Amino acid sequence: MGxxxxxxxxxxxxxxxxxxxxxxxxxxxxxxxxxxxLRDAVAGQVETVVVITPTYSGCPxxxxxxxDLEAAVAAAGYENVRVVQVLRPAWTTDWxxxxxxxxxxxxxxxxxxxRTAAGHNSGPVRLSLxxxxxxxDSLHTREMTRFGSTSCKALWVCNDCKEPFDYFKVH
Numbered sequence: 001m002g003x004x005x006x007x008x009x010x011x012x013x014x015x016x017x018x019x020x021x022x023x024x025x026x027x028x029x030x031x032x033x034x035x036x037x038l039r040d041a042v043a044g045q046v047e048t049v050v051v052i053t054p055t056y057s058g059c060p061x062x063x064x065x066x067x068d069l070e071a072a073v074a075a076a077g078y079e080n081v082r083v084v085q086v087l088r089p090a091w092t093t094d095w096x097x098x099x100x101x102x103x104x105x106x107x108x109x110x111x112x113x114x115r116t117a118a119g120h121n122s123g124p125v126r127l128s129l130x131x132x133x134x135x136x137d138s139l140h141t142r143e144m145t146r147f148g149s150t151s152c153k154a155l156w157v158c159n160d161c162k163e164p165f166d167y168f169k170v171h
Contacts, residue, residue, distance in 0.1 A: 004039050004095065016041040020048045020075040025064040026150055029107045032065060036095025039086060048078040055090045055152050093170050105134045110156065110167040131167050133158035143167075 005022075007013050019041050020033035032038040032052065040051035051068050054062045066083040073081045093112035100109035110131050132141040138160040148155040153166040 004033070004036060007041060009043075011043040012061055013040050015043040015048060015050070015073065017079065018073055018078075019069055022065070022068045022072050025061050025068065027104070027107065027109065029103045030100050032069070034097050034100030034103060036093075036097065036100070037065070037091060043078065047080045047082055048073060048106050049082050049084055051084045051086055053086050053089075057087060059152075061150075092169065104168055108134050108165055109153065110134050110165055112168045112170040132149055133161060133163070135163050136161040 006016050016038070019038055020031055022032050024032060024035050024037075025032045026158045027035075035055070037052045037086060038050070039053050040049075042051075050073060052062070052065060052069070058072060067087070069083045070081045081122060081130070096112065104111040113131065131141050131143075132139055133141050133156075136158060138158050140159040141156050144155045144157050144164065146154050148166045151168060152171070154169050155164060156167045157164045
């Protein structure tokens with residue numbers, strides 16, 4: 001199972017479209033679809049189920065994401081809504097959409113660069129040599145601390161414009 005895909009079934013796709021409008025509570029410019037945590041949507045006869053995967057196990061935003069999903073789906077007229085959190089396969093930044101990466105950059109957070117080695121036990125490991133500043137596009141940057149405002153981000157600073165910025169870590 002790789003990046004999430006909108007279901008083919010029309011009823012499930014309509015539910016997906018509602019769930020895809022819910023934003024990440026920590027980075028409100030990203031939808032759960034942009035982030036790649038929206039995994040599945042099933043508009044059943046008895047129960048409506050939306051499946052999400054946390055970016056990190058223990059991510060404090062998951063409860064808010066689930067509550068926001070339940071509210072959005074219920075407001076769209078669905079009944080007996082249940083949000084299921086699955087840990088396998090583990091989420092990876094590879095699942096973020098190109099639109100989501102662009103939104104991060106516009107918001108002032110450097111998007112993850114490269115691909116992860118998750119699930120790939122052979123071959124070369126990519127090393128990130130530089131992170132582009134989302135403000136001035138300089139590659140003359142350095143990491144200040146491995147953990148930024150949330151555990152999924154690192155704090156970097158641009159040596160040219162001198163501005164600090166978050167970098168969404170590859171994982």
